Amino acid sequence: MIYPNHPLRTQPARLSIIENVAPELALTAPWLKLELKSSSAAPSYSVSISKSWHFDELDAVHESEEEHPFDKERDSAYPYSDTPLPGVSMDARKRKKKVLLMGKSGSGKSSMRSVIFSNFVAKDVRRLGATIDVEYSHAKFMGNLTLNLWDCGGQDAFMDSYVSAQRSNIFSDVAVLIYVFDIESREVDRDLDTYSTIIRALHQYSPSAYVFCLIHKMDLIQLEHKEHLYLERAQLVKERSEGFDLETFASSIWDESLYKAWAGIVHKLIPNLAVIEKFLHAFAKAIKAEEIVLLERSTFLTVTSVVNNTKPRPKHKAPISNSPPSDSPTNESTPEDDSNPNFDRHERISNILKTYKHTVARNTSNTPASAGFVLLKLQTAQFNLFLARLTENTYVFVVVPPGEAAFNCAVLNTLLAREAFEGVTNAK
Amino acid sequence: MSANLRQNKPRLLLMGQRRSGKSSITSVVFHKMPPRETLFLESTTRIQKDSMHSFMDFQVWDFPGQLNYFDPTFDAEEIFSGIGALVWVIDAQDDYTDSVTRLTASVANLQDIYPNINIEVFVHKIDGLSDEYKSDAFQDIRQRIEDELNDHGYKNPPVSYHQTSIYDYSIFEAFSKVIQKLVPPLGTLENLLNILVNNSGMEKAYLFDTMSKIYVASDTRPIDMEVYEMCSDYIDVILDISELYSYPRSESTRLGPQMVETESSVTIHDGTMIYLKEMNKYLCLVSVIKHPDAKDKKGLLDYNAHIFQDALNEVFARGWEKQENSEAAKEPAEH
Ligand SMILES: Nc1nc2c(ncn2[C@@H]2O[C@H](COP(=O)(O)OP(=O)(O)OP(=O)(O)O)[C@@H](O)[C@H]2O)c(=O)[nH]1
Numbered sequence: 073m074i075y076p077n078h079p080l081r082t083q084p085a086r087l088s089i090i091e092n093v094a095p096e097l098a099l100t101a102p103w104l105k106l107e108l109k110s111s112s113a114a115p116s117y118s119v120s121i122s123k124s125w126h127f128d129e130l131d132a133v134h135e136s137e138e139e140h141p142f143d144k145e146r147d148s149a150y151p152y153s154d155t156p157l158p159g160v161s162m163d164a165r166k167r168k169k170k171v172l173l174m175g176k177s178g179s180g181k182s183s184m185r186s187v188i189f190s191n192f193v194a195k196d197v198r199r200l201g202a203t204i205d206v207e208y209s210h211a212k213f214m215g216n217l218t219l220n221l222w223d224c225g226g227q228d229a230f231m232d233s234y235v236s237a238q239r240s241n242i243f244s245d246v247a248v249l250i251y252v253f254d255i256e257s258r259e260v261d262r263d264l265d266t267y268s269t270i271i272r273a274l275h276q277y278s279p280s281a282y283v284f285c286l287i288h289k290m291d292l293i294q295l296e297h298k299e300h301l302y303l304e305r306a307q308l309v310k311e312r313s314e315g316f317d318l319e320t321f322a323s324s325i326w327d328e329s330l331y332k333a334w335a336g337i338v339h340k341l342i343p344n345l346a347v348i349e350k351f352l353h354a355f356a357k358a359i360k361a362e363e364i365v366l367l368e369r370s371t372f373l374t375v376t377s378v379v380n381n382t383k384p385r386p387k388h389k390a391p392i393s394n395s396p397p398s399d400s401p402t403n404e405s406t407p408e409d410d411s412n413p414n415f416d417r418h419e420r421i422s423n424i425l426k427t428y429k430h431t432v433a434r435n436t437s438n439t440p441a442s443a444g445f446v447l448l449k450l451q452t453a454q455f456n457l458f459l460a461r462l463t464e465n466t467y468v469f470v471v472v473p474p475g476e477a478a479f480n481c482a483v484l485n486t487l488l489a490r491e492a493f494e495g496v497t498n499a500k
Numbered sequence: 501m502s503a504n505l506r507q508n509k510p511r512l513l514l515m516g517q518r519r520s521g522k523s524s525i526t527s528v529v530f531h532k533m534p535p536r537e538t539l540f541l542e543s544t545t546r547i548q549k550d551s552m553h554s555f556m557d558f559q560v561w562d563f564p565g566q567l568n569y570f571d572p573t574f575d576a577e578e579i580f581s582g583i584g585a586l587v588w589v590i591d592a593q594d595d596y597t598d599s600v601t602r603l604t605a606s607v608a609n610l611q612d613i614y615p616n617i618n619i620e621v622f623v624h625k626i627d628g629l630s631d632e633y634k635s636d637a638f639q640d641i642r643q644r645i646e647d648e649l650n651d652h653g654y655k656n657p658p659v660s661y662h663q664t665s666i667y668d669y670s671i672f673e674a675f676s677k678v679i680q681k682l683v684p685p686l687g688t689l690e691n692l693l694n695i696l697v698n699n700s701g702m703e704k705a706y707l708f709d710t711m712s713k714i715y716v717a718s719d720t721r722p723i724d725m726e727v728y729e730m731c732s733d734y735i736d737v738i739l740d741i742s743e744l745y746s747y748p749r750s751e752s753t754r755l756g757p758q759m760v761e762t763e764s765s766v767t768i769h770d771g772t773m774i775y776l777k778e779m780n781k782y783l784c785l786v787s788v789i790k791h792p793d794a795k796d797k798k799g800l801l802d803y804n805a806h807i808f809q810d811a812l813n814e815v816f817a818r819g820w821e822k823q824e825n826s827e828a829a830k831e832p833a834e835h
Pocket residue numbers: 175176177178179180181182183184197198200201202203204224225226227288289290291292323324325326
């Protein structure tokens with residue numbers, strides 16, 4: 073047997089990123105500045121581009137709204153302050169959103185909350201006991217958005233008390249009601265009656281709330297029955313929703329469907345989505361990206377995404393992020409723009425990355441909350457992509473067509489942008 | 501020898517009691533079935549033969565549990581000749597007395613006719629057991645098998661023991677060990693990996709079969725489960741993401757020249773880098789680098805990995821490998 077004994081080089085090969093960058097790209101690094109021009113008459117905004125990054129509208133790094141001097145200033149200059157945009161609820165500028173999580177006991181409310189927000193893995197949820205009364209928690213998101221989650225224990229005695237003694241306390245000032253149905257429940261009619269009771273109370277105190285119904289534990293249903301069982305149940309729920317703006321999702325803590333549902337919920341609540349999307353579009357163009365996805369740092373939920381297609385875009389736009397069209401007036405991409413046939417890719421990315429984060433945490437003796445990625449790069453014959461921290465609370469996931477130099481350039485420009493941003497925030 | 505690597509198709513036989521988990525194992529390891537979905541698997545009624553095409557072709561035969569494997573009506577010659585390993589699956593959550601008895605009878609039967617067969621005992625479903633019970637059961641099974649074989653008059657039979665579960669890495673780890681015994685140039689691969697690791701600041705490097713996540717070889721530093729899990733799971737990350745973005749694009753979107761092999765790295769919060777590079781159609785190199793300078797030496801890494809790739813493909817080489825590689829290299833140009 074003769075096997076070649078190749079010498080392996082111990083001196084670094086010369087292959088530094090900058091040298092590969094096409095000169096014109098390196099020089100025209102996209103130093104964009106997004107500026108909000110507020111006008112008190114009409115809720116309009118415009119975006120201008122200048123020579124430094126400006127991220128304040130993208131992400132809030134301030135711990136508390138009240139204490140920070142910038143917040144007041146910003147709020148008064150904020151375009152939503154007087155007249156709400158269509159589809160943006162009246163209190164859009166109030167960034168603390170009360171979210172009710174309701175449904176029968178055992179339907180899976182605390183489980184999904186733990187998986188999405190507390191870094192539980194699916195098999196850990198068996199440890200959870202039934203929730204007694206209401207468990208409060210909050211999740212900080214980008215853009216100063218804080219979700220105040222009210223996980224309402226679903227046992228009958230509690231449910232009765234929510235709609236009687238605690239009625240105004242529970243149902244006032246609600247931004248979102250998330251109602252969870254167990255697909256395996258044997259008492260469908262009874263579940264629906266309870267739901268009606270809740271909906272009536274919500275109608276009384278928070279008529280403008282959004283309602284999301286999750287038909288949950290879909291993993292227990294065999295594949296061939298999933299679709300029709302879900303549609304049938306969703307229809308029953310719709311009939312009981314008294315004209316609320318309702319979205320339904322099939323979900324399970326065991327797959328990516330949970331990420332789809334919660335991304336849909338969060339997407340509705342991010343205050344300045346329009347600005348973010350404009351920004352991402354401009355950025356995608358500048359670095360020749362095919363797609364950019366913005367992910368929340370700790371949950372990996374998709375905040376929003378843009379596809380960058382050279383085809384001219386039609387005038388009127390619909391969002392691509394979730395199958396039921398939402399009424400956000402701002403999303404720039406249309407389904408026709410999107411040449412990637414995998415429409416579920418965003419929730420799957422959330423799931424893939426979060427799963428790997430758990431692996432990393434487990435194997436570096438870290439808590440999942442403190443584990444994370446600095447930079448992930450993937451180059452294949454068909455595409456290139458990378459994931460990098462963008463701001464304190466977000467990752468950016470960028471897909472670029474093949475071409476090594478362009479890819480290195482895109483990575484570099486994104487990292488530079490981030491450093492510039494960090495400089496800005498540190499100086500404050 | 502290496503020229504015949506693909507002609508010589510070793511066979512892995514999976515045997516054991518009903519519901520011990522044989523079909524679950526093949527489904528999870530070779531068909532990427534999520535472990536929980538094995539709950540829906542039905543009992544096997546006839547021998548399921550799978551061919552795995554990889555760096556080495558091999559066959560996996562999943563037997564029905566209720567079958568008497570030495571029934572005279574079976575063609576023992578057909579089943580057992582040319583086999584690489586007999587994998588005997590024992591459900592550790594169940595009473596294993598009968599299984600042990602059947603296994604020793606089978607080994608006794610086989611040893612006379614085919615003395616070279618590796619017997620691999622998988623003490624399976626250990627996920628549901630406490631640590632203490634787990635090791636007691638493992639020791640007990642091992643002891644019983646050895647005693648019974650001794651009673652049959654077999655000294656030092658070629659039996660190996662593994663603790664496995666489809667819910668974690670143990671099943672992949674065990675299969676890796678089983679397969680490695682069947683890889684002829686293992687020593688050479690390990691040497692090459694050692695050279696690579698020592699010259700590139702790597703903590704540990706594995707050569708994985710990409711589709712099954714079985715590792716064919718690793719450098720000879722001690723295995724560190726933590727590193728292994730991060731490497732093994734990273735293959736999933738890359739395969740899963742690639743699936744989402746590998747749709748055909750028009751050639752006009754291309755922004756410039758690029759290598760055809762997949763290459764990826766991730767730097768995590770503590771500065772550790774996990775580095776993956778496709779070696780050929782079947783194999784990929786995955787390694788962990790904890791060296792603080794790793795990020796800056798990416799060029800060196802790429803270069804050394806490339807040299808390793810050349811050496812590796814020469815080892816496996818001869819004909820098929822080269823040919824397939826050059827086909828793959830042509831593909832992107834055709835779009
Ligand atoms: N199969 C399956 N089981 C689930 C899923 N989500 C939750 N479960 C299980 O459902 C059980 C009850 O979950 P919980 O989250 O405690 O239920 P809850 O809605 O908070 O119940 P209360 O607090 O009493 O209102 C747990 O044992 C979970 O394992 C799912 O998606 N699929």
